[in-house]
Amino acid sequence: MSSGAGRAPLTTRGRAGWVLAAVTGAVYIYLYAPLLTLFLASLTPAPAADFEAGYVGAWYVKALSNTALLTAIQTSARVALATTVIALTLGTLAALALGKHRFRGQTWLEGLFYLPIVVPEAVVGFASVALLAQAGLPLGFWSTLLAHVAFCASYVTFIVRARLVGFDERLFEAALDLGATPTAAFWRVTLPWLTPALVGSALLCFALSLDDYVITSFVAGDGVTTFPVWLYSKMKTGVSPEINVATSLLLILSAALAALSQIVQRLQRLPRWGRLSVSVACMGLTIAAISPSPQGAGEPTLHLYIWSNYTSEKLLRDFETRYRCRVVVETYDSNETLLAKLQTGVARYDLIAPSDYLVGILAREGLLRPLDRSRLTNWQNLDPAFLNPPCDPENRYVVPYTFVVTGLGYRRDKASEPVESWDALWDARYRGRIVMLDDIRECFGAALRRRGASLNSRDEREIAQAAEDLLLQKPLVKAYDSARFEQLLLNGEVWLAQGFNGQIAKAARQNPNIAFVVPKEGGTRAVDYLAIPANAAQPALAERFMDYILEPQASAEIVQVTGYGTPNRAARAFLPPDWAGNEYVFPPESLLRRCAAIEDVGAILPRYDYYWTIIKSK
Amino acid sequence: MPPAVETLALVKRFGSHIALADASFQVEAGEFLTLLGPSGCGKTTLLRLIAGLDRPDAGRIRLAGQDVTDQPAYRRPVHTVFQSYALFPHLNAYDNIAFGLTRQRRSPAVIRQRVEAMLALVGLEGERWRYPHELSGGQQQRVALARALACEPPVLLLDEPLAALDPRLRQRMQRELKSLQHQLGTTFIFVTHDQTEALTLSDRIAVLHNGRIVQTGPPQKLHAEPETAFVASFIGNCNLLKGEARSRQSEMATVVIAGRLAPALWRQDGAAAGQPVVIAVRPEGVQLESASGDNASGLTGRIVERLYVGADTRWTVRLPDGQTLVAALRHEPSRAWEIGALVQVSWQPAAAVIVTPDEVGDETESAADAEREELLGQGRQLE
């Protein structure tokens, strides 16, 4: 009847109908093209270089064997399931209360109930954090659950209430009339009537909780990494096929849940298959949620906030079993992010890895906790050259972790001649084959050094000249990317990469045509340290972790995983010869002497920022 | 043996509106009692009080001599067939019928046997797995009936169960209901606003008007001897004429209408000659004849309207004092008057009854007017 009425205008008003159909089609394409692209990308066979066999779905296999991803999925499932159960109960009770009793101001009260649906998520997230802070509740699983329940319950109330309005009160009376007590009548008649709405809103809750990023990013704190939060942190370091897979999975799941929710809500009653699948889904989810997670419960937890690609899963697991604890890792990709996180004071980490110039700032602001050196039994393994650095002259706060050199990686097989100067980055022959670090000081560093100026120049003219050079260089640059330069070198998309030695060293082991040089004008050197924030919850565990890393075997493992040199002298003995003698990982003293550390340039920094903005936006 | 159902001075108010005022009646076991009245008169309210779905503001309810006024619905041994059927949409026909038995925790074998019996009784064996929305109106009605009867309640309440059915189906269901009631011996309290239905089915009819029971009795009695103007107009569509009692000899009275004398039955006691009365005259009892100007010694009037209704013609006549009355006559060539023609009006003494005027006098008139309007509509359609 309604479908016939809907079809009539299309056939009678032919041309208008076609236009309408075309526009509708276009809108659908517009809506779904990005999602489809993503999905197709996730299916592309992995290149043979990365895997033994390149087959469709290979990325799925890889993604699904990623423990961090699996943990995130499980965390999400847990949060979503608990949210669903609680929100469903609360929301339904609220709907029943609103439905049964009439009172003054009801419309307003109901309006308030639905407010969370329309209020911007960022506002809800921020308000939740403020409230949690006031209440003194720590951020974590429970705070996430609380926040999710809050916004999901609104949806449940909305849906259940709508269904309840359609409920014929006489059905309830008919049940009473046939001898059912009011309780029995509720379970036997009212509830079955509500079931489609209950199942529908449960699915919706699950999907909403599963999908939520904004609110979760506010209230989750460190330890809890839900699927979207994991996804987003990954995405910051560039789009990888694994992310395509993860996103596709999330997409398919949410779409399926949302669609099912719609279908179920429209049903008169839940058919047999519906009841069956509901029970099966409930059972499956419960099993998944209560199954032991990779992390044990009730053990002390070390919250490690560190650069991406900077730890070894193997070491973390070993540490966990050895000291009966959990290690939760969250990653960042710039010192500025780390600083911002610590300054808010909301996040609480036990161990961080700031670079040298940041150490000075953190120490000055009182954000670091002095070390108890008596607990660092392996201290003597360190190379004295790395002790008492200018940023922490008495080694009160930090333990050196790795050292990094910025130079040039290049493809020997593609470059016209061996590269030895920063000039190569301005060579028009490499147009479109150059990648630069997405880092203001590193980019300016290259330009300044090329002209013979200091890496930490405070001279207006020199800085202006460097900016002009960078602007001139920009047409040659394929990308500014601090996370994937070695990937681009490996797959041949670029031939020349400004980059850190560690990643390039690892790439060179895969492809001997990749080389790393410290340009003759000089490069950048940095030391990254481990430090304990002043507000750490587990400082003792953090020191234990530091001491563990100082064991020569552990440091040797870190070298092989990250590709970066270690200040741990004793570790060299535990490295295989091809690592110990790797000049990219351990640049010889002659090279290091050519490098300088990035220092705080003080009041002139805004000039750098100003030019950088222009360069990036042109 | 105490009456199956007995209500004593039941009062029910909704806010300031009085839905039931002083409703008292009795129903004997096995009786088919019909509550008849126009819509809004309180029929459903009365049934809900008996079923226990609402509580009365005053009065008592007894079932088989037991006071149940304070018992909740689910403890009362009465079941209801609701006006809208109220079938459970999530249960199929079988489970709907089994609902009450399951609540009574009968054994599965008993339940199966009872439900099968009910399905057979209402002829729905083939539809047992159907859900309410997959059943026709008549089938839904039968499921509702079977559901209410499955527990073999001593009393069954039926709230306009046939109102939603088309006329042919309604007639068939009326017959089936009647025979079912006869067969089971269950006490039926049947609600309808349809006087024909009430007259066809009932052992006894209680006429409800403005929340009061105005007359109770067997159909023929109500039809022949309405006691109030309302009953007279509601049952048999009587003409209600205002007049004055002139003389009375036992049950026979002479009344003055529009200055002329006419006979009427007067059954009630206590009334005296010389007082104003209301006379109910059935249209079928009225005779009309052509009147020439001089022989008009009796009641006369002028034709103001003519309606053809089936085999009858309904003539509306205006009396000299402005009152109108309707006469239903067979078609005959000799009775083909023009509008405005003068006719002589007469009736047999038994066709007219003196009735009690209702408190709200003009409401009865409006009921009669509504009736006339309805006929007018039909007549126009026929013409």
Ligand SMILES: Nc1ncnc2c1ncn2[C@@H]1O[C@H](COP(=O)(O)OP(=O)(O)O)[C@@H](O)[C@H]1O
């Ligand atoms: N729940 C209620 N609230 C207010 N008024 C009601 C309610 N139920 C019935 N009434 C009023 O009481 C009167 C009798 O209603 P009801 O018993 O349903 O009449 P009917 O004879 O048509 O079944 C009507 O005027 C109706 O409007």
Ligand SMILES: [Mg+2]
């Ligand atoms: Mg009614």
